[in-house]
Amino acid sequence: MKNPQFIKEIKKKFGKVILDFKSYNDEIILTIDKTSLLPLAKELKKIGFEYFSFVTAVDYQERIILVYRLSSFKDKVNLILKAILPLSDLKIDSVSSIWGGANWHEREVFDLFGVVFDHHPDLRRILLPENWSGHPLRKDYRDEDVVKRKEYF
């Protein structure tokens, strides 16, 4: 780890909300509580994580995990931020006011996973037509037109 100083800083400030912390080489993986995303994001941007790479989601059936990827060019550190959403409450604060790039990425996650981002300026479907029903990247998504094929190995 090249910059242990700022890890300490994060840990001191957000020690309560960080559920899991891993780091190897120049990659950090943080798992946080979803309610504290916005203040943490503001802090992260202040300490140098200016570059917003992407946000995506992974459907683990009983919960959806949001994955944010941020980079700090100053410290040459990459960060993966994970927020756990239970399937019953798919709502989280939008970070598009902090990183403008989150706007489209959050729309994509909304479109394909159905995660609702609060305070998003323009939360519409982005890739699929407006009148589409369902969220295709969810594991429980079923489409009647899909032809099941024999699974070969």
Next chain:
Amino acid sequence: MIRTEELQLNMGPQHPSTHGVLRIVLRLDGEVIVEAIPHIGYLHRGIEKIAENRTYTQVIPLTDRLDYVSSMMNNFAYVLAVEELMGIEVPERASFIRIIMAELQRIASHLIAFGTGGLDAGAMTVFLYCFRERERILELFEMVCGARLTYNYFRFGGVSQDFPKEFAESARNFIKYMRPKLDEYEDLLLNNYIFQKRTKGVGVLKKKDALSYGASGPVLRGSGIKRDIRKEKPYSLYDRFDFEIPVGKNGDTWDRTWVRLEEMRQSLNIVEQALDGLPSGKVKAWGVPRMIKPPPGEVYRPIESTRGELGFYIVSDGSARPYRMKVRSPAFSNLSLIPVVIKGHQIADVVVILGSLDPVFGEVDR
């Protein structure tokens, strides 16, 4: 006073200058753009969903269809991610071949961006020249893997087949041919008075916006940020090669075009170095099973593709099919800058600015 009214103009989705199927709704005040709302998704094929129902090997040809003007890069990024997940080591020769292919692909793809960028500003000749040169690269690719657009050339642990005997000589001839051409294009387009008038100071992208919108590749470097994953976090064997990162000053359209031209020069250098140092040996690691079953886990491995940071975020659950595959496409992030960059420009500049962002809709829509 004359009462003016705002005009809504619909550009696309089928429009010769949108480089694909992009629709932009423009709100105009006379000729000046007040607001631009892009609409994408016209080429959405759900590749991420398809990949969840394919084995890992079967996904390789799918990645070809993402950014179809630089398929090698997509292959490269995907294969690297799965190799990291599996812990496969790639033979040295295969790594060299991959780098040669990737850099040639960068030239081919930048030639399109450069040529069509000129076309958008009305320079027809350079567009035709660029496509002529690109044809020579495609012939090299065809010689190696038999395909001209969707190569499907990379495999886990190497590449599908070795270079044919004639390749090295043809590639060297190409480099010799290409170098003076690049100088010619610089004169023809970048030093052209009309082109400079059309592009200098047009579509300025501030550093702050470039960072927070996740811009990458020539768009980011055009804005003066020196970031290249090949140098920052070298993958494959890029740390063995000597090359420079061109960086623009003002972040305008001209800078982005210049960065592309300069990158082509650097790529030629890399290809030449790789051809000189091409080791002998195998091109495919032995012992890679037919049915790839990576251990459970996740990986994100970005590479510096033609357009910027291209990465595959793969989650494996230990089965033969990826549990989740996310494509972090650089063109998607770059395109999301449109509303920011276009604002306040005239309608004729939309086409030029869009050309300099170089979106490929196979990758934007996935």
Next chain:
Amino acid sequence: MLKKFWKFFEAFQSIFIGMGITFKYLTSKAVTFQYPDQKRPISLRWRGLLALKGFMGETPHQLLRESGAEPQTYKAYVHKRLKEDTLPHCTGACPANVDVSGQNALVAEGKYLEAFEIVQERNILPGVLGRICHHPCEGRCRRGYYDEPVSIKFLHRFIAEEARKTRRKNNPKLKRELKKREEKVAIIGSGPSGLAAAFDLAKEGYQVTIFEKQKFPGGMLAIGVPLYRLPRDVLLFDIERVKGLGVEIRTGVEVGKDLTIKDLKKQGFKAILIAVGLQVSRSLPIPGIDLDGVLLAVPFLKAVNSGEKVKIGKDVIVIGGGNVAVDVARCARRVGAEKVKMVCLEARHEMPAFPWEIEESLEEGIEIHCSWGPKQILGKDGRVVGLEVKECTAVFDAQGRFAPTFCEEHTKVVEGDTVILAIGQASDLSLVEGTEIKLNERRQLIFDKVTLETTETGVFACGEVTTGPSTAIGSIATGHEAAISISRFLRGEDLRKGRLPAINLEEFEEYPQVDLEDIEEERLRPRPVKLSVEERIDNFKEIELGFKEKVAVKEALRCLRCYSEKCVGCTFCARTCPDFCIEVERTRDGKRVAKYQIEMGKCMFCGLCSEQCPTRSLVMTPQHELAFYQKELLEYDKEKLLRSEKGYAFKEKEKERKYA
């Protein structure tokens, strides 16, 4: 007059010019626009339309038939295929280069006897090797990349059983075609290498006599291989066939004692082949070696195998970690020992014995003490009571040579009343005394590595004398080489001209084990029936049973016939296709391809299917492109392919595809 004509001409000038142009074009062909004959040159690796070169048919792909079936031409042919990268890996990995895919194809067709002929051409003892071979071929079988390798060994065994049932000793055609030659050849030793050389020489018409020291032929196969692995009637049947070609086997004659090499020469033998093998067990220079109850491996095995009573105790210690040691331990278990312990220098993964042998011996309750070296044999009243061992820290030095290092302090005592030494064998070369044949300082034969000729002209050597401790199939391979040398020598030809080295086993890497989860059961290899430990522990019944006919045919059909360029309907292309556009089906008996359908509308020309096609019959062709210019180049006709039973010949137009 002239003026008048000129005026007339002037008036109609435009008409005449027009007529002139019309006539000019009437005489020439009407052409509006001509397409060029040749357009872009197409690269050799062009990924265009998929085409099948052919389907599996009646005429199987046989290396042997294609090469002309002569030992010399066969080897050259195999090397040629290796260079072209079209040699099936099983054949390449076999020291004797047995034509495995030919055998499998013939078994699948039901032609067991023909398959037998093909195998015995390179492997003179199919029945024996089908039981005891260490099968390097199976590790490199292409099928092992997809699921599990074909049971080549058991198919050898199956065809040998079929041949034995019909009591057919030799191909009658072969015997009819024999040319008689006058020259006499003597072979000393009737082990696998001697028999292989005798077979090859007898086929060429030479008068071959084999001299055998023991009362029965077979060499180490008869002495050393335990009965539970190789019933003796199998061996005798295989030897009978060699005899059937006119080879005389004189048992009970020890060359060097009863006869000398000089005597043989006097008797008119023009060439002599030393194939005595390694028949003397090595001893150890440790204290207590002369105690009562210390035995050597070879005499012990010989006694056990010939049914003599052997005196061993209840608690036996076997020193050694090789295959012979395992055989000794398992035999000891069968002749009455209640406890058998093996002591070897190597760690478990380094043991030279084959892993499946170790597995079976562990099943039979044999203890293995790894990484221990013998220090001294403990005795009491002249009888063995145990073995003191010291820890072995490393067996091989940095260069990989055998140089064990011990930790003298760390010792333990293994109790036992009998010690059997199985630490390796040496050859007894006392027969060379009084001749010009030279030995080196370690009393090993000096010979030419290529021609196998010793220092005396006309005397050759083969088998384990030349290779050191080896396997049966390795010995047979040297036997074939020696036969080539002898026949060239007798005809007065150059021994070295065009001789090729044996194919290095490292050319073909072993496929790693495949994760068999999720794989359909009918794709896996059948498991041979084995006697349980209780059934086999106190007798010499054969442990593994062979395949029944149905199983064998099914197993032979699993063979992919690598590089045959004829589709075998293995369905792996369909399994690889990302677009699911290939449908392959075999007929119900599995012997023909019933359906091969490519939906060209779906295909995206990724080339994954043709890349992994084991037969190389599914190829990417530029034909789709060429068809635009020249219709006659389009040869792929699916209907024609499907109608033809024997497969459709595909002509490749290499020249047109050359990259300019």
